[in-house]
Amino acid sequence: MVKTILLAFNMLAVAVPALAQIDLAGHWAARAHEDWEERGPGPEVVDYLGLPINEEARSRALAYSTSAFSLPERQCLYYAPHYNVIGPFGLEIWADTDPNSGRVVSWNIGAFIDKAVNTIWMDGRPHPGPNALRTFSGFTTGQWEGNTLVAYTTHYKEAYLRRNGVPTSDQASMTMYITRHGDMLTVLEVIEDPVYLTEPFLVSRNYQLDPAANMTRVPAPCVPEAELPQLKGEGRVPHYLPGRNPFVNEMTQRYNLPTEAVLGGADTMYPEYKKKLESYQPPAICVRYCCGWGGAPPGRTAPNVDCITGGSGKINEQ
């Protein structure tokens, strides 16, 4: 019997590494400690800071009007898979396993109200051909590299890189690096797009394991409605003609930032860009979203700024 037990333990010792992988399953709550404004209330209308976009992307972004989403046929368009981390939500992750072998066939990242489920196939299946159908979720395969799940997504529809109209094309791809450190999950996305980006765009986020987080695996039903009566039946798509976007100078007026920087480009990502900002002077006081961490009680925070509902700030004129 002793020999049997020893043999059993030996089998365990051998078997564990053979299938070793990190368990990613669970409710991962978002920690909006980076890009809070972009993920929460949304970016400024013309804010392309730090985006490696080309001129074509810039032109399309400047033609964008958020009112376009009021068109019934556009209200239920999902965001792209890279919205996993660009969006404000936490991640619910689960595995689907083969009932016979117990092996993981796919990892899945749950849907948001405006994003489809992201299924990461782990069974070695190939990506579709170049002309295959583009979908909201795209097609994703994954493999473990060390302790990191590396997932590669292609075949997703044209979408937005930032929620102010900066586009990604249907030729874009995304590589996700999902790494767990105890109860913290870090997801790095490397987004490439030969049509609109001159360099890969990197964005990463942290999440905390929270079994009590309330998440759903499927998106809520979307029912389009005519939100702007003047658009109904006209066939008009809200947009700005070239050179007519009225918000181009808004960040310059609000934050003293040069318009050249606001319009983005790969050079704005790198430290040497600071040399172009030598003369920069910040606003004297915070003028927007100034009340610090969400949920802070109303009250004075920054000098001459009062909190108002939602964490925004308003200047106290007195």
Added chain:
Amino acid sequence: MRAAPLIVALGLTVAPIAAQTRGDAAPQTPPAAKTARAAAPTDVTGYWVSLITEDWRWRMVMPARGDYQSVPLTAEAKRVADGWNPAKDEAAGEQCRAYGAAGIMRMPTRLHVTWADEETLKVEADAGTQTRLLHFGAWKGGGRPSWQGDSAATWELPRRAEGGAQPADSVSKAGTLKVVTANMRPGYLRQNGLPYSGKAKLTEYWDFHGGRNGEQFLVVSTIVEDPQYLQTPWMTSPNFKREPDGSKWDPSPCRTSR
């Protein structure tokens, strides 16, 4: 003969369960005889440039006074930040407050990573001309607090598919460099005076990833804990890309403006 089904059942049942780890499982310890440098699973030395694609307005330029966005400051911290006085810092010789260990990695900067000795990884930042020393092994910190504090480093090696030591054949498979830093002088999380105290603790997980086009990326998952000035741990993840050489290395002094 009854033993055989028992063995098979144990093997089939327990293996898949045990194989799932939380990501914080005890790291496989390199052979004791090796120095930290010799035991490093991959070569992380060289030049790395920060990519300011997140929080641009709070990192590339000086945010406005009172702009605390994204940082879970306590009421006391906000009061301190509201009283931020860069001229006073300058006069007191404290112009490096935003360049301490809890702030430097989010600065627009380049890093130059080298081995200072067999047990110490040196990380220089050209922003503020700062040097962090990441100590492996049995090193004990102490002494006077400093901007960069005392950093203890370990490798968390991946669990292998087939047992044995981990000779990583790519940077992605190297595992994680974990760095815990304490004993820091009070400094700023951001240039506009958001404070961290001398009680702050910094935990970093340095993960190295290979890109599809041969690039190498570094993500530093960072947790700042401060019982005095933070309501909750502040979690960020600055991104870096490896550069082929130091041709763009551009040391600059600490500044309290811009």
